[in-house]
Amino acid sequence: MTLRAELTVPDDVIIPGEALTAHLRVWNESRIVDAYQLRLVGPPAWWPDAEPDLGQLPVYPGNHEKINIPVSLPRDSELAPGPLTFAVRVASVEDPAAVAVPEADIQVGEFHDAEIEADRARVGGALWSSNLVVVENTGNATATVRLRVAPEAKDAPLKVSLRRSRLVLKPGEQARVALMTRVRTPMFTGTAANWPIVIHLEQEHAENASASFTHRQRPLMPKHVLKALIMAVTAVVAFAVLWISPVGGKKPKVAAESAKGPSQMEAVQEAEKKEADAKKQEEEKAEQKAEQEKKDQQNAGALKKEQLNKSLVVSSRPGGKLEDSYVVPAGYRLSFKAVQLTGSGTGTLFVSVSGSQLSSQPVTNPKEVTIPETVSPEEKEKVTLWLDCQPPQAGGQSPSPSASAGSSAPPSTPTTCDATAVIVGELIPLKGPNSVAVKPPS
Template identity: 30%
Template sequence: MPTVTVSPGAEATTTLTVRNDGDIVEAYTFEVIGDCAAWATVEPARVSLYPGTSETVTVRLAPPRSPEVKAGEVPLGVRVLPVEHPESVSVPETTVIVEPFHELRTKLEPGRRRGWLGARFRVAVQNQGNTPVDVVFTGKQEGEELRLAFTPERLSLQPGESAETGLRVRARKLIWFGEPASWPFEVKVAESTGTDTGTEDERPGGPEPLPGEFAQIPLLPKWLLIVLAALLALLLAWFTLVRPAVRSTAEEAVEAAQEQQEKQAEQERQQAGATDGGTGSPAGGQEQGQGQGTAPGAGATGNGGAGTGGSGSTGGFGGINPEQSSQTIDVQTNAGATRDKAYKVPQGKVFGVTDIVVANFQGDEGVLTISFGERKITTIALETFRNQDYHWVTPIQIPENATVTASVTCSKPGTPATGTQASGCHQVLNVSGVLSDIAP
């Protein structure tokens, strides 16, 4: 059989002549063997010959246009089997040349994407031809608004093989605000053919360019600009109109409350002084002294035994000839030491304490304890204040010969206004109240 050339998707034929050299009538069957068997047939498939006669049959070749049919030389064999003498089987052979064909199937996914500055796409390609190819990817965009980059830029594909490459589309500048912009572009997939000069050319007749689109959106949408403008207007209104009015109203309320508290405290002091300075008389013209008693140790007099005795007790002044009195206790203590200073109530007197003011003007650190007689009033840390004051509506009575004591434990001297750290702690305690004679 002669050599035959065939193109996938087309049809070609060759012939085979069979001769009966026997002395009886013989029937012959034909069977194609080899790689061509799937797409080759013999017509007719069976012949009968008289002795000394011959007949020519046709071998028809119809390879499909598929990557499974590789380009190149393919052996072709036809088994000729005599029915009466099967031991005389023969297999004539020839070569079929399958011509190459090129076909690429491409797809861009997705076809459209949105982004502020760039987006990523995928280009899928499949070699539907019957020969290996080198594929090159190129991009095109009208104008200079986009940059297109492929990773990788080229691929090598065997027949029937599929692969993907990444496409990154990037705009050359941002759109800060305004309307979105649409940038169409094209992706071209072509086979590369090498030349003797070492350069590469694209094989003509490749697939159509793939259209794509990148929709560039503004960084600041319109609604955000409207919201920002509204917020700015609200802030301006707050700082120029609302905040001053709120601050003024709050300050007026605070001043009014402070003034009311000061008036109330002053009235209570005056009432307490008037009550402690006078002598109680029973209502309804009852005799003086009826139902009265003297509290032990305090010298205070009260109706119905209402006075409370004992050192540092509370209640009325319980004395006569009251007068305002203020005493200062100055305590200077070395670092790491403890020192006590006291004011002693004179003989025959009772001291009704209403106010205490403590000054820690150096900002010392340590502990201050204030005691009235044997009674501890308070213990405070020096570092928590610079000036501290205490007030009592009902005076605390301190009997004769009892003391108001300030005890300071100096942990760390502070720094006064001079800027030089002091060598010791220095506290000043001012005690104010009413000093009265003990009623006989």
């Protein structure tokens, strides 16, 4: 039995992220009615949104049938520009030995894109600070980018410089650039100030991007150092006063010299009292200093607050999972700021904390979940996102490859849906100086 098939695609250049329609023709040159099993072969069959199995195509003897095959190119830096060969395997149902594999080339075009991010969102220092800028070429062609950095406020007393301002990155390549911030006008004392700094990414063939971080300018003389200095100066002055007092060597006056002044005995007693008071003050200061040092040692080993930005991802696609959880680490409790939801497909999202369901909403229109202040899971308790993916309604299904008149339609596309929950909050120690009590329910 002879089998002939032909695969054609448009000659246009296709940019990754766009779609095209391939055309497959199959001739039945036998004398019997036959059906042909169609399967996509090559890179398009491995892409996430592809359906490799195209179903069966019946063809009458001496005739041919044509089907359209939609192909969506993923916007991925690994998809290199140039011709991309793929094929369709056509196998006879009546005669398994009759197989044809027609091929075609997709002309893949270039696309340019890049991402920029600061390594640390906040740095600090009285005179200077350093940070790293992470730049990644997410396009599929070599990109030349330029970096500019400056404080957001024009009156900021800072000078910011980059180690490199021009980068040439291959597709998928990532670069880290050092950044130095110097303080032009230091503060001797006072309250620390926050200065936002913006990094601009300029591209030749794509839209510009930006990222930011904050430099916290600290005073040269912190409050606790200033207090210690004042106490030390006070102690020196008190010692000098005692040194030049009558007890320190100055000749006391005789009671007979002035009828109005104190007697010699009273002057000596008063000087001894001052000396005893000064000694007592020195002992109290020494005890306070020892107690403060003890507190500082305890605070150094205590758990500290940490910012949390965690993503939970669920998907009904092959290899995905319908439930994802985050477990609060030992020694902490989680204080929520926001739970942001995104999703696609048809189904229902559920958010639960410590086994109690807090939210239920459709995948098609997710929105931010408001967590009550009294809900604060502690160590080893879970925040769970799970997905109930449901079949789409009639008329809402994604189109599947369609056959021309007289041919049977291939099976519909399986149901898929995805969802992501971004948990933004703060991990607070359960014990120690950095712990904070949970607000009671109102």
